[in-house]
Amino acid sequence: MSRESNSDIKPVVNESGIEIKPVYTPEDVAASGGSGRIGMPGEFPFTRGIHRYMYRKQPWTMRQYAGFGTPEETNARFRYLIDNGQTGLNVAFDLPTQVGLDSDDPMSEGEVGRVGMAVDTLKDFEIAFDGIDLDKITVSLTINGAAPALIAMYFAMAEKRGYDVARLRGTAQNDILKEFIGRGTWVFPVEPSINLVGDTILYCAENAPLYSPVSVCGYHIRESGANPVEEMAYAFCIAKAYIDHVLARGMAIDDFASRLSFNFDIFGNLFEQVAKFRAARRLWATILKEKYHAADPRSMWMRMIAGGGGAGLTVEQPENNIVRGAYYALVSALSGTQTMALCCYDEAYTIPSEAAARISLRTMQILMEEIGLCDTVDPLAGSYYVETLTNQMEERIRAVMAEVDAQGGIVKAISEGRIQDAVSRQALERVKKLERGETRRVGMNCYRAEEDEQRPVEFHPFKEEVAVEQIARLDRIRAERDHGAVQRALDRVRADADKGRNVMPAVVEAVKHYASVGELTKCLVDIYGRYEEPICL
Amino acid sequence: MVADRKIRVLVAKPGLDGHDVGAKVVARSLKEAGFDVTYTGLRKSPEEIVRRARELDVDVIGLSLLSGSHLPFCRRFKELREKQDLGDVLWLVGGVIPDKDHEVLKDLGVDGIFPTGTPLESVADFIRANVS
Numbered sequence: 001m002s003r004e005s006n007s008d009i010k011p012v013v014n015e016s017g018i019e020i021k022p023v024y025t026p027e028d029v030a031a032s033g034g035s036g037r038i039g040m041p042g043e044f045p046f047t048r049g050i051h052r053y054m055y056r057k058q059p060w061t062m063r064q065y066a067g068f069g070t071p072e073e074t075n076a077r078f079r080y081l082i083d084n085g086q087t088g089l090n091v092a093f094d095l096p097t098q099v100g101l102d103s104d105d106p107m108s109e110g111e112v113g114r115v116g117m118a119v120d121t122l123k124d125f126e127i128a129f130d131g132i133d134l135d136k137i138t139v140s141l142t143i144n145g146a147a148p149a150l151i152a153m154y155f156a157m158a159e160k161r162g163y164d165v166a167r168l169r170g171t172a173q174n175d176i177l178k179e180f181i182g183r184g185t186w187v188f189p190v191e192p193s194i195n196l197v198g199d200t201i202l203y204c205a206e207n208a209p210l211y212s213p214v215s216v217c218g219y220h221i222r223e224s225g226a227n228p229v230e231e232m233a234y235a236f237c238i239a240k241a242y243i244d245h246v247l248a249r250g251m252a253i254d255d256f257a258s259r260l261s262f263n264f265d266i267f268g269n270l271f272e273q274v275a276k277f278r279a280a281r282r283l284w285a286t287i288l289k290e291k292y293h294a295a296d297p298r299s300m301w302m303r304m305i306a307g308g309g310g311a312g313l314t315v316e317q318p319e320n321n322i323v324r325g326a327y328y329a330l331v332s333a334l335s336g337t338q339t340m341a342l343c344c345y346d347e348a349y350t351i352p353s354e355a356a357a358r359i360s361l362r363t364m365q366i367l368m369e370e371i372g373l374c375d376t377v378d379p380l381a382g383s384y385y386v387e388t389l390t391n392q393m394e395e396r397i398r399a400v401m402a403e404v405d406a407q408g409g410i411v412k413a414i415s416e417g418r419i420q421d422a423v424s425r426q427a428l429e430r431v432k433k434l435e436r437g438e439t440r441r442v443g444m445n446c447y448r449a450e451e452d453e454q455r456p457v458e459f460h461p462f463k464e465e466v467a468v469e470q471i472a473r474l475d476r477i478r479a480e481r482d483h484g485a486v487q488r489a490l491d492r493v494r495a496d497a498d499k500g501r502n503v504m505p506a507v508v509e510a511v512k513h514y515a516s517v518g519e520l521t522k523c524l525v526d527i528y529g530r531y532e533e534p535i536c537l
Numbered sequence: 538m539v540a541d542r543k544i545r546v547l548v549a550k551p552g553l554d555g556h557d558v559g560a561k562v563v564a565r566s567l568k569e570a571g572f573d574v575t576y577t578g579l580r581k582s583p584e585e586i587v588r589r590a591r592e593l594d595v596d597v598i599g600l601s602l603l604s605g606s607h608l609p610f611c612r613r614f615k616e617l618r619e620k621q622d623l624g625d626v627l628w629l630v631g632g633v634i635p636d637k638d639h640e641v642l643k644d645l646g647v648d649g650i651f652p653t654g655t656p657l658e659s660v661a662d663f664i665r666a667n668v669s
Binding site: 095098099101107108111114115153179182183185186223225265307312314316348349350424425427428431432435444464513533535537 | 578610
């Protein structure tokens with residue numbers, strides 16, 4: 001039998017720099033480290049998933065990112081999504097809220113209610129979550145720079161509605177270190193920012209132990225230019241920075257580690273992503289067990305939300321993004337995600353329209369109901385290719401983490417702008433590869449069509465009057481609230497920040513008296529100052 | 538080339554939008570293409586951008602906006618630009634800029650609009666062709 005020549009086979013290297021062979025065999029698995037650490041789902045090192053029965057018992061939570069305009073409009077969108085079968089909420093805030101400004105701040109002009117819901121005081125939360133059963137629907141708050149105030153508002157709103165905060169579930173993104181690399185909603189300098197994350201972790205561990213105060217985001221780091229290996233490595237370095245901080249403040253690892261979660265990116269090569277998650281899951285478990293001596297298996301779980309992949313979407317032929325969204329959802333399910341949120345097909349232009357949001361929801365429902373994805377845990381396990389790649393990805397993630405540590409750690413690297421510089425260089429390379437056609441993107445650099453220029457998408461409309469309404473409500477609240485109580489609470493926030501005490505109890509007290517996001521942020525800026533962005537070019 | 542020096546470009550991120558991948562990519566590619574490029578960093582007010590532009594005596598100001606607030610921002614920027622006598626400086630806007638807004642921006646005085654997906658080279662070419 002003659003062997004087929006491979007001289008006309010073009011070499012393939014994945015985004016993480018690993019050369020991909022045309023055929024894999026058991027020898028490749030053995031050479032890459034073997035299959036000894038695959039294990040069983042629900043058991044250390046959790047390569048195959050954090051739960052024994054995964055989707056057979058608990059399908060992924062469907063949590064589309066939503067929120068715009070006033071809290072009333074956002075409430076209507078929440079109800080619409082829940083009525084259509086969504087099982088969690090993922091709240092989008094407008095930019096003023098995200099950077100800790102009130103709707104009437106001069107810098108907020110033109111931005112109120114634009115990319116998310118406008119929030120000034122607790123009143124806005126009361127309206128936005130009206131009629132939503134917080135026991136059935138878990139809520140994720142996409143908030144970072146202003147996280148302490150918004151987490152406090154969520155707790156205060158739930159308590160007012162009669163929920164026991166000690167039993168309240170939900171998540172805040174609250175990963176400020178990645179905001180310095182990508183996404184950019186920082187407020188305070190790096191060190192006090194970490195301190196605030198620590199405050200929320202400690203406060204939740206004591207008062208809301210089922211709440212997840214931080215979702216560490218590889219997602220935005222990859223969107224900013226990092227490759228899949230760096231995405232995981234930087235996210236883990238950041239998560240370790242929070243853990244080290246909280247440990248230094250005297251808390252035991254098993255008292256908070258199980259409430260940390262992750263948010264990761266999906267676009268590009270299917271097998272590379274699946275291997276990335278399997279590798280990362282077991283690496284995270286190993287770090288928690290070996291470095292931090294966690295004893296509770298839940299502390300070792302890499303719980304995650306995945307499904308979005310904005311950098312994979314195109315403005316050209318936007319309907320193609322529906323197909324991409326479906327594949328990303330498939331990848332997320334094959335990777336054992338706990339929660340899924342897809343980018344909507346119109347997100348390359350704007351925040352999602354109602355119709356686009358529903359298509360994303362239906363995409364996840366089709367995957368869940370129609371094609372057998374939930375029947376068997378980690379169905380790609382045992383594939384020579386996937387297991388080899390899982391071993392290789394793990395080795396590379398470890399190597400990048402070691403490199404960061406060797407150069408003084410992630411906090412130093414971010415403070416000096418080195419990570420930002422590195423990912424932004426890579427972002428330029430990513431664009432050049434797309435422009436040269438080395439990375440193929442259908443509708444963008446191949447299979448283009450004449451009608452592309454017409455872009456027949458119906459966009460989400462923006463209403464200028466949102467700002468007027470929102471400012472009127474804020475004025476009303478400022479006139480009606482107990483001024484003395486607000487002032488005392490704000491003074492306490494400032495004093496606690498100044499003395500290095502946990503600010504969360506005072507922040508919770510202040511929001512209950514309808515102190516605003518802007519007022520709270522100003523108190524903290526008075527003590528902590530503002531972040532000065534290192535410009536690397 | 539302006540006289541005997543490189544063409545000076547200020548790439549700015551106005552307003553509160555934190556999406557800076559595109560702005561940095563364009564800034565880096567213009568630098569590679571031989572321009573003298575300054576990037577402002579995030580969250581700059583129109584006043585700050587105009588002040589930097591005057592300080593650096595730039596030939597080009599490029600604003601990167603992805604949040605959808607390009608019209609209100611550019612209206613404010615137009616006034617300042619005129620007041621500060623920066624009318625001769627080439628004014629570019631990039632980011633998520635829907636087709637329907639292009640005419641409005643041009644009426645405000647924007648010289649070139651480069652929506653997401655614009656080839657990097659065409660930005661450089663446009664600057665070379667329009668800075669005298």
